[in-house]
Amino acid sequence: MNIADQTFPAIDGANEDRAQAIRDQLRDAIVDRRLAPGTKLSEGEVGTLFDVSRTVARAALQMLSFEGLVRTERNRGAFVANPSPEEARQVFASRRLIEPGIAIAAAGRMTPADVAAFKTQLEEEGRFIAERGPTARRSEIKASGDFHLLLAAVAGNVILQRFMEELVARSSLVIALYGRSGISSCGHNEHMQILEALEAGNAERASALMLHHIDHIEADLDLRVRSGPALRQALEF
Amino acid sequence: MNIADQTFPAIDGANEDRAQAIRDQLRDAIVDRRLAPGTKLSEGEVGTLFDVSRTVARAALQMLSFEGLVRTERNRGAFVANPSPEEARQVFASRRLIEPGIAIAAAGRMTPADVAAFKTQLEEEGRFIAERGPTARRSEIKASGDFHLLLAAVAGNVILQRFMEELVARSSLVIALYGRSGISSCGHNEHMQILEALEAGNAERASALMLHHIDHIEADLDLRVRSGPALRQALEF
DNA sequence: TCGGCAGAAATCGTATGCAATCTTTTCCAA
DNA sequence: TTGGAAAAGATTGCATACGATTTCTGCCGA
Structure with missing residues (x-):
């Protein structure tokens, strides 16, 4: 490529x-x-x-x-970038630290317009999952990230929003490199559950669901070092 | 200037x-x-x-x-940069979210060498507090930030470390603009308490102390909008 | 055949020049 | 004196040029 x-x-x-x-x-x-x-x-x-x-x-x-x-x-x-497994772990460790807090902040600020935006987003996400083919897969990963970015936007802290933009982008790279399966449909369900909690104003639940969600994404990765780090470095395209 | x-x-x-x-x-x-x-x-x-x-x-x-x-x-x-009070609040909101987690991560990774580094840092911090004059004040603010940066380094997540570098730097700006008093000596005590908790491997306590510490720093700020935002904008140097 | 060396080609790091834009000054009329 | 327009000056946005470094290529000897 x-x-x-x-x-x-x-x-x-x-x-x-x-x-x-x-x-x-x-x-x-x-x-x-x-x-x-x-x-x-x-x-x-x-x-x-x-x-x-x-x-x-x-x-x-x-x-x-x-x-x-x-x-x-x-x-x-x-x-x-060609993130190492260690870098990948750090990306997700960062997300575990930040995103539950973002969910809590967002829960307290959701407007009806925000809810509508989320619903539109989730619908689109669902469409890509239904489709087949590599193009749809790409769009699906992108849409999945957009859910998290939308949440960060609603939370209303531009600094955290920028951090999240970086983390989501890097996550996409990591998933591209180390992703195992199409857990995505599961992720879609979790997104919907998180939205429900947000809509109900249940910050605690939204936060906990988010934490689990991130764990699930990371659990789908295969972060074992495939070969000696020296070889890996040498082969680095 | x-x-x-x-x-x-x-x-x-x-x-x-x-x-x-x-x-x-x-x-x-x-x-x-x-x-x-x-x-x-x-x-x-x-x-x-x-x-x-x-x-x-x-x-x-x-x-x-x-x-x-x-x-x-x-x-x-x-x-x-000339951060607005709102921006200042967001800086500290971000720190409240991230730094307790960093403290927990660091608590599990402190080596004797790290402890020694912290002690050196805190000594220096103490010296600047004892001194008088604007130069010492500047060094003191810098040293105070260095404590947090050292902690982030010990935590071992380079992504979070970079986030913290940005947040600490922006905090210095915010304190310069909105800081009220010399609460710093209080901050120094809190730093020492945090180090004690870290040394004891008490992650929970270190995390809680950190949260309070950040609250105290922010509480020392005067984030009221001094005049109409339009005027403030117009006067913006 | 293989390793390695020299020259060529590609690419980067940096300085500089020119046009576009913004700021300041000047000047004239009300 | 004040308001405002026009010119002068300063500063940025961008392209390009040139030396430095790296990578590629072809050739030679072992």
Whole structure:
């Protein structure tokens, strides 16, 4: 999987920050697994693809590097991150710490509009599960992450929201690398249960369900080190 | 307070990343309050001060902007962040969520070397409290933050560690803006109590103490909006 | 055939130039 | 004096150029 094989919508050269737009495109591609972990993202290529100079492409890659989605090596370039099992565990440890609290905060702030937004989101999620094929699978992983992001938005703390954006994006990478099965339908059920608790204003229950939900996601991963770490490093694409 | 009044150690033009070195210098200056909130950080000036091109200075400022220490406005430039009371509350809400968990994780991983490091840190903290003068006050705030950063390092989760680095840095800004008194000596006592609990392996107690500690720090702030938000915005340096 | 070395090609790090945008100053009329 | 418009100045956004570093390639000797 090479970045040159991807097609990206043109960046509207309007007043918006173009580097940010490119970052968003690339992030989507990484989270959707259209760009595999380890793929090289050279400044020149990214620039050509989006029709901007290396300066702008570089800025976009720097942003992704801050988010942990891209790893940059001096004088070598940027690569889609290839999280280690240990990193994967830390991602989920972080989520276990943060998301139950976010659920509690969100429970106290849910508006009818929020409930409606969640229902729309969950419907879409359900549709992707029903469909078959790799495209649907990708959309499904994305939608599953969107549930958590929506929750973070409702919680109303922009700092935590940004942390969650990073954690959800990194989780997608981790699931891509270490995911075992299609536990997703189970996750969908759990999302619905969490929404019920939120709608009922039952913060405690929402929080507990969230904790279990994260445990379930992580339990579906196979985080055993497959071979000696030296070999793994050497093979790192 | 203008950035041009500051003196910075020269960046060693060696193999290290120069933008990163500049970011660290600027972050220290912001956290130490040598650069006041609202101070303009123009690319050209930063570049001249550190003897690098605007390209490198720009990269450093972009990093600080990601950390929330610097706010950038398109076509206008970068300014030391000026967090609103609401933002301040969110910083502390985030810390209340994360730090008790970090304390628990750290309690299970403390080595004798860690304990020694904490003791050294707390001694230094104590020294700054004893001293008088604005310089000592700055060092004291910095040292107080270092306690929390050390704890995050011991906890062993690099993701959470990075989150904490951001939160501690932003807290320094918030304290600079909204801090009322020298509650710091009280904070120092609390740090010592937390260390005792950690040393005893009492994770629950360490966690509870941490939560109270954060509450105390926030309680020392005066987060009332001083004037109409419109006026405040207008006066924003 | 294989390892390794030299040159070529690719890629990155950084400085600099130019256009676009914003800010400040100047100046004139009310 | 005050308001406002226009010019001058400063600063950013972006592209491009060039040296430095790394990677690739082809060739040679063992």
